[in-house]
Amino acid sequence: MDQGDLILQFMHLAEPELSKRLADVEGPRMEAFLELAQRTSTAKADPYKEHFRVTLIPYDLQDQMLRITNIDTLDERDYHLNFENMELPAWEALSFDYEAKWPVSLVLNRKALFCYQMIFRLLFYFKHVERLLCSSIPLGCKSLSPLNGTEAETEDGSGPSTLMLCFALRHKMLHFLQNLQTYIVQEVLKPNWEMFMERMAQVKTVDEVLEFHRDFLDTCLRDCMLTSPELLGALMKILKLSAHFTDLVKKRLSLEVNDGRSLDEATEEFATMFGQEVRTVDLEFNALIFGLLDSLNEAGRRFSENIYKLFFRMDYNNFYMTVIGKMPGGAPGVPVLASSNLELQMF
Numbered sequence: 001m002d003q004g005d006l007i008l009q010f011m012h013l014a015e016p017e018l019s020k021r022l023a024d025v026e027g028p029r030m031e032a033f034l035e036l037a038q039r040t041s042t043a044k045a046d047p048y049k050e051h052f053r054v055t056l057i058p059y060d061l062q063d064q065m066l067r068i069t070n071i072d073t074l075d076e077r078d079y080h081l082n083f084e085n086m087e088l089p090a091w092e093a094l095s096f097d098y099e100a101k102w103p104v105s106l107v108l109n110r111k112a113l114f115c116y117q118m119i120f121r122l123l124f125y126f127k128h129v130e131r132l133l134c135s136s137i138p139l140g141c142k143s144l145s146p147l148n149g150t151e152a153e154t155e156d157g158s159g160p161s162t163l164m165l166c167f168a169l170r171h172k173m174l175h176f177l178q179n180l181q182t183y184i185v186q187e188v189l190k191p192n193w194e195m196f197m198e199r200m201a202q203v204k205t206v207d208e209v210l211e212f213h214r215d216f217l218d219t220c221l222r223d224c225m226l227t228s229p230e231l232l233g234a235l236m237k238i239l240k241l242s243a244h245f246t247d248l249v250k251k252r253l254s255l256e257v258n259d260g261r262s263l264d265e266a267t268e269e270f271a272t273m274f275g276q277e278v279r280t281v282d283l284e285f286n287a288l289i290f291g292l293l294d295s296l297n298e299a300g301r302r303f304s305e306n307i308y309k310l311f312f313r314m315d316y317n318n319f320y321m322t323v324i325g326k327m328p329g330g331a332p333g334v335p336v337l338a339s340s341n342l343e344l345q346m347f
Contacts, residue, residue: 009037023086162275
């Protein structure tokens with residue numbers, strides 16, 4: 001299972017089921033998908049594959065984080081009042097469980113497995129939204145411009161066309177997701193795992209094993225921003241906005257007219273509304289990125305230096321900081337500038 005192709009196989013097989021509400025998902029069907037994925041991947045030779053299980057957690061990642069870290073806030077108590085959410089999308093509730101036998105269960109106890117589940121759910125969330133973005137605009141698509149054209153700007157030259165804005169916005173979202181995945185895998189999980197293995201080669205007691213494993217998980221959770229409600233909340237907002245953008249694009253591509261108007265009239269009206277929605281999403285995405293960068297800058301004082309690596313990955317050419325500097329007060333948030341002016345700055 002260490003090759004990772006099991007997860008990709010499972011995502012492909014279970015994609016229709018994962019698009020449903022959690023209340024509509026059939027557990028045995030998900031188990032069947034997992035078994036088929038195991039048989040068609042390198043996991044078929046894994047001696048422990050029978051202990052691997054699909055689990056659907058009826059609360060989102062933020063709720064799980066609050067439950068594990070025991071943050072004593074009013075917000076957490078509000079979460080616990082309505083803990084189960086059966087309206088949650090299945091892909092957001094998906095996780096895996098492992099039935100550890102004694103004495104392995106001393107190390108892979110329930111708390112440790114919850115920590116691994118949180119890391120997996122975050123990475124799976126990234127991969128799912130990335131797949132949505134990559135499939136949202138088919139190659140050669142020309143139907144996203146208000147006039148079904150491919151011009152780079154609107155007719156009056158006031159700004160980029162809807163088609164150009166869609167591609168640029170999708171590129172920004174993919175840039176964010178892919179850099180975040182690279183940071184978590186290459187800058188957090190891999191080096192910490194290697195350090196954990198080096199320490200494990202020198203252990204002499206079970207207590208040392210438990211201590212080193214706990215330190216490994218704590219460091220990974222911290223640097224993956226899973227212990228910071230502020231950073232995790234900002235990440236979730238960006239991911240949900242990206243998924244919302246793909247829904248807008250798919251709705252535009254599958255336009256159907258059922259109200260009796262001519263196709264040209266309805267299409268032009270819908271395209272105008274669609275263009276406005278895309279521009280709104282673009283402004284909101286930029287505002288969320290500004291806020292996240294500001295939070296990362298502040299969090300660097302409390303976290304390890306890896307947080308700064310993520311900061312520079314996301315703003316490698318100082319683009320966002322330059323735009324923030326042009327805002328009144330230089331503070332992140334929803335820009336006070338006119339939307340058309342900000343759009344022009346983004347290109």
